[in-house]
Amino acid sequence: MIFRSRELLIFLLLAVGTVQAEVLTVGPGGAYQTISSAIAAAADGDTIRVESGSYNEELTVDKRLRLEGINMPIIIGTRKGSTVTMIAPGSVISGFRIEGCGGDLQKEDAGILLRSDGNIVENNELEDVLFGIYLYHSSNNTIRGNRVVGRKHLESGGRGAGLHLWNSSGNTLEENIISHTRDGMYIQSSPDNTIRGNRVSQLRYGLHFMNSDDNRFEDNVFHDNIAGAAIMYSQRIELRRNTFVRNRGFSSFGILFQDCRNCVTEENLILDNAVGLFLEATNDSVFRRNTVAENDVAMQIFSSSKRTVFTMNNFINNLSPLQIVGNISSSTKWDPDEGGNYWSDYDGYDMDGDGIGDVRHRIHNIFEYLEGNHPRLRIYLNSPAARSIVVTEKSFPILKGSNEFDNRPLMRPVKIATTFLPERSSGRAGWFLLAFSSMMLGVAVAVFYRGLVR
Template sequence: MKQVITGLLLAVGLWLLPGEAAAGGINELQELIEETPAGGELELENKTYKGNVVITKPLTVKGKNGTKVHGDGTGNVIEIESPDVTLENLEIRYSGRSRDTSEEFAGVRVLDQNITLKNLDIAETYHGIYINQSKHIVIENNTIVGLDTSSLGDMGSGIHIVRSGDNHIEGNFIKQSRDGIYVEYSDNNEIIENTVQETRYGLHYMYSNFNRFEANKFIQNTGGAAIMHSDNIELRNNSFSYNHGSRSFGLIIQGSRENDVIDNEFYLNQRGLYLEQSTSNMIEGNTFFKNKIGIEVWSSTTSHYFIKNSFHDNSSDVIAVGGKSNNQFFKNGVGNYWNTPMLDLDQDGAGDREMASTSAISQLIEENELVYLFLESPAMAVYEQLNNLLSGQQTMALDKYPLMKENPSANEAWMFGGAGILVAGIYMWKRRRRM
């Protein structure tokens, strides 16, 4: 009789808890982790495993196509508390979302060094990946999609790095998070070839120095990248595009110094590059194309050099706000490329006259930020033209050595060449008359 009752109870239990039974119990993945020897490899099946699990020894955990680790919505789905751990080919879902706790939860939380996270598919988590006081972390080729919520406070970062250095972040796709990649008090990190879209800030640096940031793409964010209170950052070959809003930007540098912004592309942003309370940054070889404002420089920004940058079809190439500041748009006889016809009769590669980028709207911007909404309106164009006629324009940038286009079109070449011949002819004719 006891055996019959036991069998009935077991059958009822299996009927009530089919998920746990099919998956081998809520602690199946944790048990597999414990059973795998230190330094070993755990290969998971293409099924759903229950999180929340903790890894406390060196280990490689690999999934197959369809391997899923789903948390219970109350903590970190996978927490790593050991060095030399690799996670690969896993779908990770459902971390805790509450902010009324001592920590902010993540799909993967890393608390040690020499960790590799690659080919992970992370969604429905507060933070995607959270790195805390760790070094030598490799984060490659992951897809991280944030929570589908309209409340910014309910969203974490795609990758959140705090007090961690010497990490390599490459080839990740991040979407719909508060900040795509957040870096705080963390030096010597490499962030390469990532794509971030539909976030507040695609990249957000705070008090982090000597980081390299190269070949990333930031698309349709409120702000592409924000470099704040961080020095010696190298930003090279990145693309900032379609970052729109009343005060949006491709890149902001604030309270920072000695950063190199080189060979980046700023396309269709509210403001391409925004500079405030910063000093001694080099802005070189960048392209500013079809932005409402190419570069906005506040008077608190000083000792910057702008050279070899190219400006095309922006509503305003440069706006200087708050008064004059000590910045130079040339260095050692090298200036910038402006979308303005000019002559180079001595063929030295620079225009024969200095180039002054002028505007009358900087005072309006300083007084009311709503002006940003009307930069492309006909009224603003009329305002600029009237001030130009009445000599009310102010010089926003003075380039004493404006560069000629390296490859002018056939029409431009004919026009400039013809103008040169004409001027030379007039000069020779006047000289002959004096003789």
């Protein structure tokens, strides 16, 4: 016998438990009228099926249960505390619509509050909640396919986060859709989680993240927020194939790294943000094969950031490519052995046809260089005067300009399969511009015809 007797006992107990697991039905046609009475009557391992309907109650799941909603039953809380609190490990809650938790930010009032490990929270809809799903010292959970809509009528600062992780590790957050909360995901002191395929929009920070090492972010979309992702005081963070689009606010950004180390950012799309990438005091991080396009400023880098590497990225049609704040130059490497980057404003040539420009690319011009430490100069963005300074500096290099060069600029953009394409603007706006332009052309043609021919 290789099993020890204690293990055998546990196995037997589990087997018996599985056999005896009951299904309790809640609803007009079921044995129970309230979910809490079913929970009180249930034993570990039971399943509670809740039929469609409205349930005005507050739940505490204190046993290992499986709660299944049939046709989206609605649980409406008492507007005090959390609507659903999970304190027993290994429970499942799926298919509910959950509303009406309390309004106290200090007491973690959430749609679903998890205080135990190994739970599954799946396919729920949370509306009119302060926090959406709050993981409070709660590990190895799977949070998948939920939708969180915050309290739109509150000021942004008065709302909670969509998904809030505190001191929780080993969780998988997948394919959730979050909007109108304060931050989309707030993650603090929570190492080693996987965050994949979530979609976060119309709120303050898409991702607000601190003191949490070894987290992985894949295929998430952060769009139309005030800021995309703020990643602070953490190490070994991996960001892959995420999309940061239209995060626009004053001194806002697609991704911010502050006091981070050894982070890897690969194949992300950073499009149409006020600042694309923002780096402060962030060391030894790599940016590879990202597309940074159509941002007002592609990168803002404080010279306190050391040894950052940019390789094989596409920088396309940004109004300004780079601002460096602090010292004259950063220790950023733009052209490691792996290769340089593609810059849509590169004006060099490639005589030997190897796909790498023969002239090194000066990343920012004298004006953008001055802007780094004199933000007021940006008022002259796009002005003929600023351009004349740039041309003067190119022709008569008396002024000492930037030292940031890409010695191996790529001639063609790197092909990167983006996971998310921003949807085409509403057809109406396109038609409006078509009509407006046709009208202008029509007027011009008519007047010229009348003046010239008749």
